[in-house]
Amino acid sequence: MFLEALDTLLADHATSAAIRRLEAGEPGAGLWNAIAQAGFLDLLRSEEQGGAGLALTELFPLLECLGRYGAPLPIAQTIVARGLVPDLPDGMATIATQCQRPAGGGLRCLQVPAGAVAGHVLACDGDRVLLLDCANVHRDPVGDQRSLVAHLAWATDTAIVVVGDTGGRQLLAYAAALTSALLSGAMQRTFEMALAQCNNRVQFGKSIGKFQAVQQQISLMAEHVLAAAIAAESAFRGGGPAPAPLAAAVAKSRTSEAAGLVAATAHAVHGAIGMTDEFDLGLITRRLHDWRMAYGAEQVWNQQIGLQVLDSGQTLADFVQAV
Amino acid sequence: MSSLLGQLRLAELPPQAEVMRAQVKMFLAEALEPAPAHVRARSWMGFDAAFSRRLAQRGWVGVTLPTQYGGANLDAFSRYVLVEELLAVGAPVAAHWIADRQSGPLILKFGNDAQKAFFLPRICRAEAFFCIGMSEPNAGSDLASVGTRARRNDAGWLLNGQKIWTTNAHHCQYMIALVRSSGEKEDRQAGLSQFIIDLSLPGVTVRPIRDLSGDAHFSEVFFDNVQLDPNALVGTEGSGWSQVNAELAFERSGPERIYSSIVLLELWIRVLRERADGGSHAATIGRLAAHLATLRNMSITVTARLAKGESPVVESALIKDLGTEFEQAIPQLIESGLGDASGSALEGELAATLAYVTQIAPSYSLRGGTREILRGMIARGLGLR
Numbered sequence: 288m289f290l291e292a293l294d295t296l297l298a299d300h301a302t303s304a305a306i307r308r309l310e311a312g313e314p315g316a317g318l319w320n321a322i323a324q325a326g327f328l329d330l331l332r333s334e335e336q337g338g339a340g341l342a343l344t345e346l347f348p349l350l351e352c353l354g355r356y357g358a359p360l361p362i363a364q365t366i367v368a369r370g371l372v373p374d375l376p377d378g379m380a381t382i383a384t385q386c387q388r389p390a391g392g393g394l395r396c397l398q399v400p401a402g403a404v405a406g407h408v409l410a411c412d413g414d415r416v417l418l419l420d421c422a423n424v425h426r427d428p429v430g431d432q433r434s435l436v437a438h439l440a441w442a443t444d445t446a447i448v449v450v451g452d453t454g455g456r457q458l459l460a461y462a463a464a465l466t467s468a469l470l471s472g473a474m475q476r477t478f479e480m481a482l483a484q485c486n487n488r489v490q491f492g493k494s495i496g497k498f499q500a501v502q503q504q505i506s507l508m509a510e511h512v513l514a515a516a517i518a519a520e521s522a523f524r525g526g527g528p529a530p531a532p533l534a535a536a537v538a539k540s541r542t543s544e545a546a547g548l549v550a551a552t553a554h555a556v557h558g559a560i561g562m563t564d565e566f567d568l569g570l571i572t573r574r575l576h577d578w579r580m581a582y583g584a585e586q587v588w589n590q591q592i593g594l595q596v597l598d599s600g601q602t603l604a605d606f607v608q609a610v
Numbered sequence: 611m612s613s614l615l616g617q618l619r620l621a622e623l624p625p626q627a628e629v630m631r632a633q634v635k636m637f638l639a640e641a642l643e644p645a646p647a648h649v650r651a652r653s654w655m656g657f658d659a660a661f662s663r664r665l666a667q668r669g670w671v672g673v674t675l676p677t678q679y680g681g682a683n684l685d686a687f688s689r690y691v692l693v694e695e696l697l698a699v700g701a702p703v704a705a706h707w708i709a710d711r712q713s714g715p716l717i718l719k720f721g722n723d724a725q726k727a728f729f730l731p732r733i734c735r736a737e738a739f740f741c742i743g744m745s746e747p748n749a750g751s752d753l754a755s756v757g758t759r760a761r762r763n764d765a766g767w768l769l770n771g772q773k774i775w776t777t778n779a780h781h782c783q784y785m786i787a788l789v790r791s792s793g794e795k796e797d798r799q800a801g802l803s804q805f806i807i808d809l810s811l812p813g814v815t816v817r818p819i820r821d822l823s824g825d826a827h828f829s830e831v832f833f834d835n836v837q838l839d840p841n842a843l844v845g846t847e848g849s850g851w852s853q854v855n856a857e858l859a860f861e862r863s864g865p866e867r868i869y870s871s872i873v874l875l876e877l878w879i880r881v882l883r884e885r886a887d888g889g890s891h892a893a894t895i896g897r898l899a900a901h902l903a904t905l906r907n908m909s910i911t912v913t914a915r916l917a918k919g920e921s922p923v924v925e926s927a928l929i930k931d932l933g934t935e936f937e938q939a940i941p942q943l944i945e946s947g948l949g950d951a952s953g954s955a956l957e958g959e960l961a962a963t964l965a966y967v968t969q970i971a972p973s974y975s976l977r978g979g980t981r982e983i984l985r986g987m988i989a990r991g992l993g994l995r
Contacts, residue, residue: 485994502989509988510932513618513925517911518904520620540900585900586893593896597883602876603899604698604869610903 331370354472402437650700743787924991
């Protein structure tokens, strides 16, 4: 029910033209207001709070759907933040997982997705959770300007509100899990575009999908898209209040690794047309690379998982059964 | 693709299957003779009839077969847990492996009452071991071009031809072979049938072939005017191809396509734990853990579909290709990280185990359908061919 409604809304409001305007720095009020007015930002809030009270397993396909459309706005982050913080102010909220405390006071949050546009940031500072108002923040765009990623800096401590002394690790797992779901959705969309190109583009008198060299690449791509979907979904099961940290780590690692291969193969199959600004492939592969890096790409998570394996004293076969 | 993905939503092992796990671990702690890792690394190629009989006495051979034939009547998930635990420790399961996984279920599904009554109890007692006769010298990836032929005669069927690369044929009493029973090579899949061949019959010659690691895990098998009785035909004459394909979904999606290098990997982790600089390989271990956890969830998801009676052939091909890639990456990654030995006993064992797995690993993506054939099947499933 929610999925169909969200898909319809995004088809209307998260068009390629709308995403291009967002990437160009326009405010994007149309898409955001449509999402907010339809109540999608309160999917995780309880019904008493006026939300939909969704379980994590029910949230997963909706986040995948958001990923398919590739909007750089912090819609998924705001859904999670509003679920975790009952009195979160309205507007765009994002999540930051890398905090620095400069010697002279204040705070820096690094590589914040949608940091260029967010009104509030929910940040994990160790296991503490901070709520940061962006009214007087210094935004330092980083990487591709169209991605809306930014380093954020607060000169003084006045904007910092501690909303919890614990919960930071939970928030980190949420950040990893939600980005995995977005990646999975974006990879499915990318795959569909590649498959369509294989069927439509004719060379040597037949569609290029008839060539075995192309088929082998598409099959490998399908394998990784499917592995990513299963890995992402596994972070949303278990019935807990937040994604399990290990499953979220595995999900972010596996989806991020797949994203590199999926983006590269899609471009290989599309040829020169995929390299143009006009064609939509770049919109979605740009998100694949953004989301791969968001909250740590696969190497970051692999290192953590590996240290956990080595410290566990368990066999690997037993260790992975918890995922 | 969306239909392919839509049908493969994550599934979980049900609680009763997890209850099984503790029982299997307890049994293995008792019944499994200690063996060095380079022996346990044989995994489901390790042949030990005595171990298979101990497992059968516990009721765990032919586990999915009905109790009336001596089976345990367990569901696919319980079998999954059993198999996973056996493979994780490198138990020598080869003797009964094919019969438990494929031949027993095939006879149950397509066999007549006499065949079921004769073979299934013997499978469950680990007295009848089976091999699969598919490849021939001129029919490898192009399996439909098999030339071994069964001709109907007054006594049943007269069999002539040759199979090759048949795993453990020299240890097995029976082979289920795909052979031509009518038509010509040009008829391809039409006219192929499956026969249960008693390998002790006159005219059957089995010759083990030494492999590059020094083992003899596969054989060539010759049929020279072998007289089969009418009951050797299993299933419907001419339906061999579709019967074989129904088996392949079981063959390709199970834990044996994920765990072939696990004994080596577990040993490397133990070596890293004893070394002060072991943490420098943490990212590699973490990546392998992420892949293993995901492959396992994919495999369980396909098991859930098999349990519902579906035949997810394309999804199984997809998991086998990814799974064997993971299995083959393990010796490659470990080899790339070695070279500064500390001289410990465990490292010596690691070197011996690595030597075996490195040599046998190319076979992972040959047996059960090559990488290139599987990717062609996936492409067909996606509508590209």
